[in-house]
Amino acid sequence: MNPFAYTRVADVDAAVAAVQPAGPDARFLAGGTNLVDLMKEGIATPGRLVDIVRLPLADIAMAADGGLLLGALASNAFTAGHPLVREHAPLLRSAILAGASPQIRNRATNGGNLLQRTRCHYFYDLGVPCNKRVPGSGCPASTGIARQHAILGATADCIATHPSDMCVALAALDARVHVRSAAGERVIPFAEFHRLPGDRPDLDTSLQRGELVTHLYLPPNRFAAHSTYVKVRERASYAFALVSAAAALELAADGSVTDVRLALGGVAHKPWRDLGAEQLLIGQVPGERLFTAVARRVLAKARAWGGPAVPEGLPGASNQFKIVLAERAIVRALEMALAGVPTNTGEDAFRERGHAAEPEATP
Amino acid sequence: MEPNSPLPLTLTINRTEHRLEVEPWVSLLDLLRDRLDLTGSKKGCDHGQCGACTVLVDGQRMNSCLLLAVSVDGCDITTVEGLSALADAGADGLHPIQRAFIDCDALQCGYCTPGQLCSAVGLMNETPPENAHEIRERMSGNLCRCGAYPQIVEAVQRVVLHRSGQ
Numbered sequence: 001m002n003p004f005a006y007t008r009v010a011d012v013d014a015a016v017a018a019v020q021p022a023g024p025d026a027r028f029l030a031g032g033t034n035l036v037d038l039m040k041e042g043i044a045t046p047g048r049l050v051d052i053v054r055l056p057l058a059d060i061a062m063a064a065d066g067g068l069l070l071g072a073l074a075s076n077a078f079t080a081g082h083p084l085v086r087e088h089a090p091l092l093r094s095a096i097l098a099g100a101s102p103q104i105r106n107r108a109t110n111g112g113n114l115l116q117r118t119r120c121h122y123f124y125d126l127g128v129p130c131n132k133r134v135p136g137s138g139c140p141a142s143t144g145i146a147r148q149h150a151i152l153g154a155t156a157d158c159i160a161t162h163p164s165d166m167c168v169a170l171a172a173l174d175a176r177v178h179v180r181s182a183a184g185e186r187v188i189p190f191a192e193f194h195r196l197p198g199d200r201p202d203l204d205t206s207l208q209r210g211e212l213v214t215h216l217y218l219p220p221n222r223f224a225a226h227s228t229y230v231k232v233r234e235r236a237s238y239a240f241a242l243v244s245a246a247a248a249l250e251l252a253a254d255g256s257v258t259d260v261r262l263a264l265g266g267v268a269h270k271p272w273r274d275l276g277a278e279q280l281l282i283g284q285v286p287g288e289r290l291f292t293a294v295a296r297r298v299l300a301k302a303r304a305w306g307g308p309a310v311p312e313g314l315p316g317a318s319n320q321f322k323i324v325l326a327e328r329a330i331v332r333a334l335e336m337a338l339a340g341v342p343t344n345t346g347e348d349a350f351r352e353r354g355h356a357a358e359p360e361a362t363p
Numbered sequence: 364m365e366p367n368s369p370l371p372l373t374l375t376i377n378r379t380e381h382r383l384e385v386e387p388w389v390s391l392l393d394l395l396r397d398r399l400d401l402t403g404s405k406k407g408c409d410h411g412q413c414g415a416c417t418v419l420v421d422g423q424r425m426n427s428c429l430l431l432a433v434s435v436d437g438c439d440i441t442t443v444e445g446l447s448a449l450a451d452a453g454a455d456g457l458h459p460i461q462r463a464f465i466d467c468d469a470l471q472c473g474y475c476t477p478g479q480l481c482s483a484v485g486l487m488n489e490t491p492p493e494n495a496h497e498i499r500e501r502m503s504g505n506l507c508r509c510g511a512y513p514q515i516v517e518a519v520q521r522v523v524l525h526r527s528g529q
Contacts, residue, residue: 006370006387006433033429036390037410049387051434077423081490101504102489103482104411106423107430237503350500351493 001039005048018050020182020210028052031107034116057214060084066220072111072213090342094229095169097346101238111213118160119240131157131201146306146319152268158201159305162270163240171271172246172263173218179211194270223248228336229343230329241266243326245333257281267326274298286338295330372436377445385432392416392427403443403477414505417478418442424485443477459522467518471509479505483519495520
């Protein structure tokens with residue numbers, strides 16, 4: 001790790017004041033579970049860290065309108081276990097508990113989760129080009145090993161995916177990101193927070209330099225009884241998603257859909273929403289055929305990337321399988337939401353499987 | 364402040380207060396192992412992927428390789444060396460989870476064991492798990508290259524499920 005200066009601040013004003021004049025290589029440090037790792041790898045080389053982890057931004061509370069306020073510095077574990085989240089946003093709990101490990105969730109913060117970088121292995125390898133690290137240097141992933149990579153919204157310049165599970169639920173729940181800077185406060189709708197790579201794959205988010213995420217706001221919702229987070233990955237736990245899907249339904253007395261949310265993880269540079277596909281469900285009585293139509297609509301413009309699936313393998317797009325996998329994950333998530341099953345993974349799903357010491361294959 | 368200057372740091376480690384001067388880029392794991400000779404916590408991957416460095420920070424399990432020591436200034440740290448001094452240590456001087464790992468043969472090479480033990484004690488401070496499947500998931504932040512998982516789950520189950528009245 002490169003030498004750097006370190007400052008601890010007592011309040012939000014001091015944090016914003018400390019990072020702004022310190023120059024372009026000053027960074028906020030919260031839980032550090034991603035930033036410290038990036039610094040070890042030499043990918044992040046800040047000249048100064050402004051430690052904000054103990055700022056009073058760790059509360060979870062109900063807003064006056066019945067929505068939820070989630071402090072940017074509340075840990076992922078605290079957030080997932082909070083009674084208000086369990087009651088009003090069980091989808092968020094499911095998504096958080098699908099990601100990382102208990103040790104990381106105890107330290108990682110909500111604001112930091114939004115700002116974590118892709119886990120593209122070419123991004124992490126300083127020995128190869130990467131447009132996200134060094135703009136204009138190239139993207140070996142787009143013709144390389146691309147199992148973890150995008151099928152939607154990518155370009156040949158960058159096929160990285162956003163790695164978060166939590167953000168997929170936040171996208172589905174129409175979260176808003178509240179930020180502070182020396183210029184004042186700003187609210188960013190979640191759909192505008194993360195970017196597609198476009199011609200600036202080095203930029204992950206629309207956050208401006210010097211802006212500090214203070215809290216997230218979740219509007220009131222009536223999805224608690226019918227929401228699901230489905231995650232498909234290479235092993236049963238502690239791995240990033242190949243594909244994940246957050247689905248939430250609000251049903252009328254006659255069983256028809258009055259409101260719906262669908263968001264995907266592991267498939268794009270940002271959590272993926274398709275409002276047109278969601279609209280196909282409004283007013284309809286849901287079922288598998290309709291869910292399949294929705295999934296196909298979401299994936300209509302999907303395309304595979306990458307070369308051989310393994311270095312010695314035959315030529316071909318190594319993440320072609322994810323298009324089919326995503327279709328099935330969407331259908332499964334909508335079916336589970338309809339049935340009121342909150343997740344296929346994480347401690348809540350494993351607990352349901354009972355007491356035998358040796359579990360079977362991945363649920 | 365210049366980048367190279369060490370910073371004052373106070374940590375309580377295994378019930379002993381340490382007043383230190385540490386550069387800001389030193390991880391808690393490196394501080395424990397290289398400067399305080401507490402080599403029980405292991406550096407497996409140094410990237411938060413294996414759990415061998417797990418310690419308790421104010422009772423919560425965390426990966427010490429991903430923590431800058433200066434960022435946990437004032438915290439209470441428990442490493443594997445300090446587990447036996449926690450409540451419930453038996454006449455053999457071992458924490459019940461250490462006794463259970465021995466009784467269940469829950470290790471082969473032992474490299475992951477300090478992290479497994481600290482993680483299990485951290486688990487005991489959280490919502491009690493209900494069954495073995497849940498324990499397996501909630502211990503998934505600790506890898507074991509020898510594959511002693513069935514015995515590890517059994518050992519944790521003996522202590523954790525017993526404690527929660529099941």
